[in-house]
Amino acid sequence: MRLSDKVNKMEFSPIRKFNPIAAATEASGVHVYHLNIGQPDIETPDVFMEAIRKFDQKVLAYAESPGLASLQDAIIGYFKPFGVELERKNVLVTSGGSEALSMVFTSILNEGDTVMIPEPYYTNYRTFIKAAAGEVTPITADPDKGYFFADEALLEASYRPTCKAIAVVNPGNPTGTILSKEDMEVICRFAKKHDLWVIADEVYREFAYDGRQMVSFGQLADYADRVIIIDSVSKRFSACGARIGFIICKNDELNSGLMKIAQGRLCCPTLEMIGATALYQLPSNYFDSIRVEYEGRRNVLYEGLSKIPGVKVNKPGGAFYMMVTLPVESAEDFLMFLLEEFRDNNETMMYAPAEGFYATPGLGKNEVRLAYILNQHDLKRSTEILAKALEAYKNR
Amino acid sequence: MRLSDKVNKMEFSPIRKFNPIAAATEASGVHVYHLNIGQPDIETPDVFMEAIRKFDQKVLAYAESPGLASLQDAIIGYFKPFGVELERKNVLVTSGGSEALSMVFTSILNEGDTVMIPEPYYTNYRTFIKAAAGEVTPITADPDKGYFFADEALLEASYRPTCKAIAVVNPGNPTGTILSKEDMEVICRFAKKHDLWVIADEVYREFAYDGRQMVSFGQLADYADRVIIIDSVSKRFSACGARIGFIICKNDELNSGLMKIAQGRLCCPTLEMIGATALYQLPSNYFDSIRVEYEGRRNVLYEGLSKIPGVKVNKPGGAFYMMVTLPVESAEDFLMFLLEEFRDNNETMMYAPAEGFYATPGLGKNEVRLAYILNQHDLKRSTEILAKALEAYKNR
Numbered sequence: 001m002r003l004s005d006k007v008n009k010m011e012f013s014p015i016r017k018f019n020p021i022a023a024a025t026e027a028s029g030v031h032v033y034h035l036n037i038g039q040p041d042i043e044t045p046d047v048f049m050e051a052i053r054k055f056d057q058k059v060l061a062y063a064e065s066p067g068l069a070s071l072q073d074a075i076i077g078y079f080k081p082f083g084v085e086l087e088r089k090n091v092l093v094t095s096g097g098s099e100a101l102s103m104v105f106t107s108i109l110n111e112g113d114t115v116m117i118p119e120p121y122y123t124n125y126r127t128f129i130k131a132a133a134g135e136v137t138p139i140t141a142d143p144d145k146g147y148f149f150a151d152e153a154l155l156e157a158s159y160r161p162t163c164k165a166i167a168v169v170n171p172g173n174p175t176g177t178i179l180s181k182e183d184m185e186v187i188c189r190f191a192k193k194h195d196l197w198v199i200a201d202e203v204y205r206e207f208a209y210d211g212r213q214m215v216s217f218g219q220l221a222d223y224a225d226r227v228i229i230i231d232s233v234s235k236r237f238s239a240c241g242a243r244i245g246f247i248i249c250k251n252d253e254l255n256s257g258l259m260k261i262a263q264g265r266l267c268c269p270t271l272e273m274i275g276a277t278a279l280y281q282l283p284s285n286y287f288d289s290i291r292v293e294y295e296g297r298r299n300v301l302y303e304g305l306s307k308i309p310g311v312k313v314n315k316p317g318g319a320f321y322m323m324v325t326l327p328v329e330s331a332e333d334f335l336m337f338l339l340e341e342f343r344d345n346n347e348t349m350m351y352a353p354a355e356g357f358y359a360t361p362g363l364g365k366n367e368v369r370l371a372y373i374l375n376q377h378d379l380k381r382s383t384e385i386l387a388k389a390l391e392a393y394k395n396r
Numbered sequence: 397m398r399l400s401d402k403v404n405k406m407e408f409s410p411i412r413k414f415n416p417i418a419a420a421t422e423a424s425g426v427h428v429y430h431l432n433i434g435q436p437d438i439e440t441p442d443v444f445m446e447a448i449r450k451f452d453q454k455v456l457a458y459a460e461s462p463g464l465a466s467l468q469d470a471i472i473g474y475f476k477p478f479g480v481e482l483e484r485k486n487v488l489v490t491s492g493g494s495e496a497l498s499m500v501f502t503s504i505l506n507e508g509d510t511v512m513i514p515e516p517y518y519t520n521y522r523t524f525i526k527a528a529a530g531e532v533t534p535i536t537a538d539p540d541k542g543y544f545f546a547d548e549a550l551l552e553a554s555y556r557p558t559c560k561a562i563a564v565v566n567p568g569n570p571t572g573t574i575l576s577k578e579d580m581e582v583i584c585r586f587a588k589k590h591d592l593w594v595i596a597d598e599v600y601r602e603f604a605y606d607g608r609q610m611v612s613f614g615q616l617a618d619y620a621d622r623v624i625i626i627d628s629v630s631k632r633f634s635a636c637g638a639r640i641g642f643i644i645c646k647n648d649e650l651n652s653g654l655m656k657i658a659q660g661r662l663c664c665p666t667l668e669m670i671g672a673t674a675l676y677q678l679p680s681n682y683f684d685s686i687r688v689e690y691e692g693r694r695n696v697l698y699e700g701l702s703k704i705p706g707v708k709v710n711k712p713g714g715a716f717y718m719m720v721t722l723p724v725e726s727a728e729d730f731l732m733f734l735l736e737e738f739r740d741n742n743e744t745m746m747y748a749p750a751e752g753f754y755a756t757p758g759l760g761k762n763e764v765r766l767a768y769i770l771n772q773h774d775l776k777r778s779t780e781i782l783a784k785a786l787e788a789y790k791n792r
Contacts, residue, residue, distance in 0.1 A: 001593050001622055002560075003653045004528070007503045013659035016461060037458070044456040052667065053449045060440045060637040062433070065412060095491045095639070098661035106527050107403045111507050127660030131502050132400070133529060164398075197397050226397055241456040241666035243491070257399045263409035264523030265494040269668050270637035271448065 010130045014123055014356030021339050022350055032339070033349040033374060033382040038173065038320065040373040042238040042290060051278035052271050063267040065259065067093025067246070071273045074280035075231075075246060081284060084218035090250055092258055093268050097203050097232035097245035101128045104228055104247065107257040108164055108197055109134035116158060116166040116196070118149040120323060120357035120364060122173045137163050138359040143325065143367070146314055147175035150183035155190045165197035166190070170217075171204040174357055174369035175323050176298075176316020178208055181215045188223040197254075198223065201230040203245075204319040206287040209295040212317055224250040235320075236287075237279040244268065244276040294320050297372040297379055304383025305370075308390065322370045323354065327390065331355065331368045334393055341396075342389045349382040349389075406526045410519055410752030414731060418746055421735050428735070429745040429770060429778040434569065434716065436769040438634040438686060447674035448667050459663040461655065463489025463642070467669045470676035471627075471642060477680060480614035486646055488654055489664050493599050493628035493641035497524045500624055500643065503653040504560055504593055505530035512554060512562040512592070514545035516719060516753035516760055518569045533559050534755040539721065539763070542710055543571035546579035551586045561593035562586070566613075567600040570753055570765035571719050572694075572712020574604055577611045584619040593650075594619065597626040599641075600715040602683040605691040608713055620646040631716075632683075633675040640664065640672040690716050693768040693775055700779025701766075704786065718766045719750065723786065727751065727764045730789055737792075738785040745778040745785075 015037055022032050066072065072091040079086055094100040101124070105115070111133040117125055119138040126136050139158040141147040149155070155166075166187060170179045179187070184200075191198045200217035208214045217227045232245035249255055298315075301322060305313040310327030328334045331353040338348050354367035372379055411433055418428050462468065468487040475482055490496040497520070501511070507529040513521055515534040522532050535554040537543040545551070551562075562583060566575045575583070580596075587594045596613035604610045613623045628641035645651055694711075697718060701709040706723030724730045727749040734744050750763035768775055 001591055001647075001650075002504070003649060004502065004504055004506050004509075006506070006528075007653040007656060010653075010656040010660070012656055013461075016659045019460070039455075039458050041455060043454045048456065049451065055445065058439045059435075059437060060444065060635045061435050062636040064415070065409075095495075095665075096662065099491075102661065106400065108398070108400055110400050110402070111529065113400075124660045124662070127656065131657060131660070132402075133507065195397055239456045240458040241663070243663070243665040251397075253399060254397075257403040257406075260403060260406040260408055260523065261527060263412045264406070264520045264527070265498065266492065266520070267637070267639070269491075269639040269665050271667060272665050 006130055006133050010127050011356065013127070015352045018335060018339065018350070021336070025339050025348065029346065030343060031347045033347065033378055033385065035370045035372070035374065035382055036350040036352045038235060038371045038373060039240055040235065040238045040320065041375060042293070044239045045237055045279060045282060045286070047278040047282065048237070048239060048242070048275040052275045055271055055274060060270060063270045063273060065262040065267055067091070067268055068270070068273040068277065071277040071280065074277045078280045079218065082216050082219060084216055086248065089255060090248055092247045092255070092262060093273060094245045094247060095268050096234065096243040097201065097230050098124065100230045100245045100247045101125065102131060103258050103261045104199060104230070105129050105132035105134060106261060107254060112162060113164045114160060114162040116163050118147070118168065119359055120147070120174050120354050120367065122169055123356050125167060126359070136359040140360055140363070141175065143312070143314060143323065147172065147177045147323065150179055150186045152186055152190060155187070159194060163194065163196060165199055167199035167201065169201040171207055171318025173204065173319050174321045174354065175314065176319045176321050178212055178317040181219070184215065184217055184220055188220055191226060192223065196226070198227045199230060200227060203230065203232045203235050206236060206291060207294055207320060208318040209291070209298060210317060218248060226251065228254065233276050233279055239279065242272045242275060244272050294372065297376055298322070300376045301370060301372045301379045301383065304380055308383065308387045310390070320372050322372065323367060324370055325367050328366055328393065331366055337393050338389055342392055344385050344388050347385060349385045402526055402529050406523050407752065409523070411748045414735065414746070417732070417735050421744065425742065426739060427743045429743065429774055429781065431766045431768070431770065431778055432746040432748045434631060434767050434769060435636055436631065436634045436716065437771060438689070440635045441633055441675060441678060441682070443674040443678065444633070444635060444638070444671040448671045451667055451670060456666060459666050459669060461658040461663055463487070463664055464666070464669040464673065467673040467676065470673045474676050475614065478612045478615060480612055482644065485651060486644055488643045488651070488658060489669060490641045490643060491664050492630065492639040493597065493626050494520065496626045496641045496643045497521065498527065499654050499657045500595060500626070501525050501528035501530060502657060503650060508558060509560045510556060510558040512559050514543070514564065515755055516543070516570050516750050516763065518565055519752050521563060522755070532755040536756055536759070537571070539708070539710060539719065543568065543573045543719065546575055546582045548582055548586060551583070555590060559590065559592060561595055563595035563597065565597040567603055567714025569600065569715050570717045570750065571710065572715045572717050574608055574713040577615070580611065580613055580616055584616055584623070587622060588619065592622070594623045595626060596623060599626065599628045599631050602632060602687060603690055603716060604714040605687070605694060606713060614644060622647065624650065629672050629675055635675065638668045638671060640668050690768065693772055694718070696772045697766060697768045697775045697779065700776055704779065704783045706786070716768050718768065719763060720766055721763050724762055724789065727762055733789050734785055738788055740781050740784050743777070743781060745781045
């Protein structure tokens, strides 16, 4: 009895693997500020639970494999203002963006195929790619250039003949980097040249700051046959625990492949799809106050971090993450110090160490990802703790 | 842009692929008795929605990857009367039994590895196995022997060096065949001899009739390191739309591999886990009336079918399916006739054609699976329709 090579090549989530240690810290009565995970404290809109509470069917039955038609229609309506015209057959509801990614990589990767991804990247991409027996081909983005990667020369230099797709999260996790429509065109032209799928993870679509206009890869009609949009209610509506995502795709052949997998797993949870339908029927101005809130948080976190000696920080244009370089050798070792030793007024804080966000060995050891998903007061307090802890760590 | 070999080798669900045709039939005003899918009409216990309606946290947050501790504990408590002692680390909550299977096959199969399965089998096994780049090695069970397969000689004759696991559904889907403790020991001894994992899908555990005692592969302590139990709330509590399942496993290495995948997909839906916790806290006598109900349905369906000339039917000992051989050449063609042409008092019926339940080419063309998940009146009416339709089909 052996495990598969696929699973042996996977790693534990660098975002989640410190959770048991943090839980022990909390159990000892210490307050931990969690900037390690993209779990916002924004309230889930009431319409979600209201719709679910109304469910009165006597039998909680299987739904159809592509998802509730009412949810598909609500999603189609949501995309109209972006100029993205969809039919139901273009919308496949999934158990979170996670299942969406898993289905897509299973559908397009053979053993040894690779997916181009800008690094640092959202680590679960690697898990899903390895589960499909593939590998990551990194596009190494430069922190000093704001992790910008939509550069033809950089893309060409990173390309390998094994590449079957390029995957981008826009706005970016973990970098917060935002692509313009021109940047998207650079990526799509490159993809067309090398006959790659374009996987566009747009779960942070509304979280664009400094007056930036949000665009979607779905708007590039010339490339519609190769674009696969990954989306989710988790961040958009602060409903991470709902596990409702979806795939938008206009390639009939791929949709057919995805549907085979979708039928195999039967369906998504009915109640959560009912709640998600209500979320997608919210007026678009719902996001206005949320955007203002996150932009304020970004500013507070950025200012707090900028004041700490030796800390290098990138001001992100979107999403709710910030990549930060710490004046330490190992961000993982320093995280253990924060969780197990350092206390300030019986409080400490937590980030996601970024070494696991890189495929290139040796990179990211002193980089971390902070999520600005707490209120401004808590974020400020977290930067204070970080500053004091760095000082204590240096002097320990 | 190509699809993967994995997905190209998959097939659409033979259970679900006729759904669009049935939907069109229903849209035209015809009533269709659905004996094609394991979707019971038994009411979901009220405690499920009651627990969910009480949810009052302001943010629907991510849960921990292995599942809510309260649900793990409820599952541990449920297993105690079966003599199966578990710790939380042995219980991984999944998005339905489907995700449980997908995780297991991803964790144990390399490209070209195979899984031994008695045929006819639950077709989604093939989907998950192919998604993990594996194949099915069938153990061809004889309808005339009640599809019994726990026979050492039959197992040895079916074995190939590519086999990495043997997977059984007990009580069986689609056959309803039940294994005794001695049968389980035969299977486990065989698995030990060839160093195979034993995947025991026990989602129908309580549905054992004629006074049969239900046992679990978890009771065979000598084989605990190789047994992987797949389970789910779907059938047990008539909560198919909840999509909550779990894996029970005492092999630490495999649990570690499964946890990597579980962390990658983050978590299961929080609300559904809360509902499932309430279900697993129901008293065990909850199942008594359900069992009586299904046993009565089985008898009605069996009697109705036995009267139809040319129909060969196997009386199942458990689950809620019946394999039936019809006096037609192609059960798929006859199903199209039922859905598109035949009407009796503006009603028709639907089954799952069984050809897709076989890996061996040529088998199962005239076999079908009927699910006795409707009330006795509807089941009786369904057999009447089937009898009349067979007559009309012969004379068309």
